[in-house]
Amino acid sequence: MDRPQMRLRNSMTRTVVPFVPLDPENLRLYLCGPTVYDRAHLGNARNVILFDLLFRLLRHDHGADRVTYVRNFTDVDDKINARAAATGRSIGDITDETIGWYHADMDALGNLRPTHEPRATEYIAEMIAMIEGLIASGHAYAAEGHALFSVDSFAEYGKLSGRSVDDMIAGARVEVAPYKRDPMDFVLWKPSDAGTPGWDSPWGRGRPGWHIECSAMSKALLGPSFDIHGGGNDLMFPHHENELAQSCCADPDAGFAQVWLHNEMLLVEGRKMSKSLGNFFTVRDLLDKGVPGEVIRFVFLSTHYSKPMDWTDAKAREAEGTLRKWRAMAADGGTPDAAVLTALRDDLNAPGAIAELHRIAKTGDGATLAASAALLGLNIEKIVNSRIVLDGVTVIASLAVSQPQDDVRAVVRKWSEFRDNREFVAADHIRKALLELGMSVRVTSAGPEVEISRSYDASKLKGLL
Structure with missing residues (x-):
């Protein structure tokens, strides 16, 4: 069966290339999810909306039962431990509450739930097994209760981020520790004291490092090779670079992710979002102010994911006005417009698809407009006047x-x-x-x-x- 062709911007090659699924009957996506200790800020929503758009398009083109989408929850982390210590609350209470917040906020933005949402703490055994394999093959080593990945054992380290190891050392905050053979080596497992969550392991009671969790969970749920891996471009180094290295060394005959998809960062009124600038806010802050989730989503989709996105109040007002006008003409029974699909298949060109929605609105075809907007995750019926x-x-x-x-x-x-x-x-x-x-x-x-x-x-x- 011939299926529509799509192009995507592969961060590994820095080019827009045709997307060819590894298995057309089983398309597999992985998105690095949140560390669950606090509300999601506005910038956290960008890659969720991006991957939701990708998920919707692939389900449309290939069938819903042929697409598997995994987005993890990091529920073991020093930030969570610090929050528990500061508040006197249990780690379980904090992570459960935060996951509930996250679901409510992302749902309000029109995002579908992924196929699987694994928690890191559910895959400790898989992480330990992967680390043991890396040590056995000479790609990692144990030292002073730690297990560390040996960066110089992977010749292609730095290929994803496009950095040399010397540049990484110069530009990164590299932890210098006596148990490291090389400053760039990164932690796979670290010891836990009596007051810190920990699990028994061959290296003593401890907990996983940040990077190993995604490698273990993606392998368990998608296999050692899958189609698309993504996140914000701030994760490209060190997180994704380290994931790639350890996964390729753990399964040298597999390719890990075929395509790496990274979105650019968020600005607010032309400036980087920062608490010190007073322009830092969460998704919930906007929702509680009465900004509809559809409006937030519309503003995000109005800028291509590969470019920095500037959130402004003026854009939100314009988006709301547009959606209210579209709601007045919306009708049931339509199918997505061909030009909208063409735009989305061209590197998820959501701004181009929105331009086509404006064109459709001018024709007065409310059924096609509503169906095409729904493909973008925009439920214009929810905009009430x-x-x-x-x-x-x-x-x-x-x-x-x-x-x-x-x-x-x-x-x-x-x-x-x-x-x-x-x-x-x-x-x-x-x-x-x-x-x-x-x-x-x-x-x-x-x-x-x-x-x-x-x-x-x-x-x-x-x-x-």
């Missing part, structure tokens, strides 16, 4: 505004009167002021109309009366 006509003024409000206020209608009537009297400078002053408050006004055949977004600030409205 109220449309109320009072005193000759039509007020269109999102969920953030439960009832139109008298002041809103009074200001819109004032703007309309200035226009009727050809006092256009005064009318334009009100229009611009309303835009800053989160409202847009226009004249329609039925009279003046105002659209109120979720960023509407009622406290500043009286100054315009």
Whole structure:
């Protein structure tokens, strides 16, 4: 059976290449998931949305039963241990709660649940077995209760990140420890004290290093060779470089991941997100402010995953306006548009697919629009509007505004009167002021109309009366 062809940007070769599944009947994806000790910040959502889009497209093109998607939870980590010590809560309570938060937040953004969501603590035995094999084959060694991977035993180390070992040593925070044979060697297993989670192993009671978990879980659930591995580009080194090295050495006849898919990072209003800059926020922060998950997803998809994405309030307002307009024409019974599929198959070109959605909307084909948007994970039916006509003024409000206020209608009537009297400078002053408050006004055949977004600030409205 001939299936549609797709191209993807392979980080290993730094080129966009045709994607040829290892087994067309069993497509396999792995995404590095979160360390579960706190809420997911906005940047954490980008690779989830990227892989959800990939998952949806592959299921559409190959069949849902032919695609397996794994995204792990790191539930053993020093950050989790520190959070437990600081709060007096158990590690299990913290990780269970955080996983619940993560599911709720990612679900709200329209993401499907992966086929498997393994926890690292469920695969300790597989990690120990892999480490034992690496030591037996000379790619790792034990020292002072630790097991470490020997970087110089893997000639291709650095191929994924494109760095030489000397550059890595110069540019990375390499832990210098007496038990290391080489500064670049990385920990596969480390000892645990009485107050730290640990498991019995050939090297004493301890816990896994960060990198070995993904190698063990991907092998257990997808096999030693699978199709696509991904994450944010901040994971390319050291995490993915180390995963690749240990997996290839553990199974030298396998190829590990055929394609590496990395997304660029997130900016907020043109600046790197940082607590020190006051522009750091979580997905839940936005959802609790009333920003719909569909709006967040739309903004993310509007920039290609291979480019830095800038989150701005202006983009969110524009996205919400677009989705509200599309909702008004949505209908059931359609199928995804061919041009939308073509865009997505070309390196997951979501911005190109959104441009096609705009084209479809202009034709008025609500069924095709809704089905095409759904392929992108956008449920436009969830964008709710109220449309109320009072005193000759039509007020269109999102969920953030439960009832139109008298002041809103009074200001819109004032703007309309200035226009009727050809006092256009005064009318334009009100229009611009309303835009800053989160409202847009226009004249329609039925009279003046105002659209109120979720960023509407009622406290500043009286100054315009």
